[in-house]
Amino acid sequence: MNEITSTPVVMSFAGTDPSGGAGLQADIETLISMGCHAASVVTAVTVQDTQQLFRYQAMSPTMLIEQARAVLEDVPVSAFKIGMIGSAENAEAIQSILLDYPDVPVVLDPLISAGGGGKLADDELIDAMVNLLFPLATILTPNSEEVRAFAPEADTLDACAQELLELGSEFILITGGHENTPHVINSLYSESRLLENYTWDRLPGTFHGTGCTLAAAIAGLLAQDLPVTTAVLEAQEFTWETLSNSYRIGMGQNIPNRLFWARDDEEEKQPQQLH
Numbered sequence: 028m029n030e031i032t033s034t035p036v037v038m039s040f041a042g043t044d045p046s047g048g049a050g051l052q053a054d055i056e057t058l059i060s061m062g063c064h065a066a067s068v069v070t071a072v073t074v075q076d077t078q079q080l081f082r083y084q085a086m087s088p089t090m091l092i093e094q095a096r097a098v099l100e101d102v103p104v105s106a107f108k109i110g111m112i113g114s115a116e117n118a119e120a121i122q123s124i125l126l127d128y129p130d131v132p133v134v135l136d137p138l139i140s141a142g143g144g145g146k147l148a149d150d151e152l153i154d155a156m157v158n159l160l161f162p163l164a165t166i167l168t169p170n171s172e173e174v175r176a177f178a179p180e181a182d183t184l185d186a187c188a189q190e191l192l193e194l195g196s197e198f199i200l201i202t203g204g205h206e207n208t209p210h211v212i213n214s215l216y217s218e219s220r221l222l223e224n225y226t227w228d229r230l231p232g233t234f235h236g237t238g239c240t241l242a243a244a245i246a247g248l249l250a251q252d253l254p255v256t257t258a259v260l261e262a263q264e265f266t267w268e269t270l271s272n273s274y275r276i277g278m279g280q281n282i283p284n285r286l287f288w289a290r291d292d293e294e295e296k297q298p299q300q301l302h
Contacts, residue, residue, distance in 0.1 A: 035250035036064045036102050038095065039243065040121055041110035042071035042083060042147075048282045049075075049141070049236035054108060054243040056285035060265065061247025066102060068094045070121075071113035073141075077235050078279030080145025085113030088120035095124050105250035107133045108243050109160065111147050118155035125163045132249040135164040135196070136242035139173050153177070162195030166255060168242045170202045188216040198222075198255050200245075204229075204237065215259055222256065225263055230270050235280035241266045 037058050044050035051067045058065040070091055073083040086094075098104070107125065112118050125133060137156050138147045148156070157177060161167065169177065169191075171184055178187040188199050203212040213225045244262035249255065269283035276282055 034062070034064045035105040035247070036066055037106045037108055037243070037246050037250050038066045038068060038098065038104045039108045039110065039246075040068045040070050040091075040095070040112070041108075041239070042073050042113060043069055044073055044075060044236070046076050046235065046277070046282075048077055048280070049239045050111060053236040053239035053283070053285065054110065057240050057243035057265075058247045060285055060288060061244055061251075063105075063247040063250055066098045066104065068098075070117055071111055073111075075141060075145070076279060077275075077277035077282065080141035080147070083111075083113070083147070085117060088114070088116040091117050091120045092124065095121075099124070099128070104128070104131060106246040107131055108246035109133065109135045110239055110242065111138050112152060112156065115149075115151040115155040118152060118159050122159040122163065125160070132165040132246070133163055134166055134168065134242050134246040134249065135160055136168045136238050137161075137173055137177065138238070139176055157194060161191065164196040165249065166198040166200060166245060166259070167191060167196045168200050168202065168238065168245065170205050170238060172205050174199075174201050184214065185216075185221065188214070188221075189219055192216060192219060198259075200241075200259055202238065202241065213263060215256070217255075225260070227263070227267055230267075230273075232273070233280045234270055234273055234283055236283055237266065237270065240269055240283050240285060 039054040041051045055065040071083045071085045074081040174187045178190040181187040181190050198217045201214045211227045211229050215222045244265045245258050248258035269285045272284040272287035273281035
């Protein structure tokens with residue numbers, strides 16, 4: 028019998044995406060790229076293409092728990108990544124699992140809508156995320172539109188960040204891809220203050236699965252015991268590369284090329300963080 032490998036395992040809670048652009052498919056490709064093994068727990072099955080989300084069906088909380096517990100009783104998991112949850116009941120199920128593993132870092136991408144449009148969370152699920160999962164998160168990775176939805180009375184993104192940090196998460200990374208700015212500015216907060224702004228070249232086009240890629244990359248790096256600030260920077264660099272090497276397979280958004288590193292290009296693009 029072979030010895031158990033030291034490859035870090037990341038458990039991803041997410042929905043399936045038949046287009047392969049986002050969700051569990053994005054997480055698996057990203058975690059492979061980070062040198063991790065992906066343990067995938069299906070929270071929902073979606074009907075979507077590269078243009079839009081048509082509908083989804085949430086997994087039952089019992090089935091969600093059974094999937095996760097089967098793996099957790101067999102395999103040491105080094106990080107959790109949470110994407111699409113599917114229902115408030117599933118949020119409760121995930122909370123029950125996380126409470127049993129308080130020392131394992133948690134990356135929560137608090138999805139409200141799909142990249143191409145279509146709602147992924149109703150008000151009941153949003154409340155469950157805020158009350159049950161935000162307090163257990165090592166880092167939240169909302170985009171600017173999501174963070175405004177979670178803190179509707181705050182008048183600036185800084186104020187939104189402070190409000191969400193008060194709910195218990197250790198860090199929050201707000202991504203600025205949806206903002207009308209010449210460059211993409213992502214902002215990392217912790218302990219009631221802004222730690223760093225990251226400014227990146229804005230790439231042309233729109234992309235399907237960017238947030239999943241970023242959150243999964245952070246989880247993969249945290250699984251290897253990197254400090255949060257290092258993981259956040261390296262995950263952004265990786266995500267920028269996937270977008271700059273993206274491809275279009277359908278009539279909608281581009282797909283991030285999370286396996287760009289497997290190609291033997293003579294000339295590789297370099298991530299452009301601006302200081």
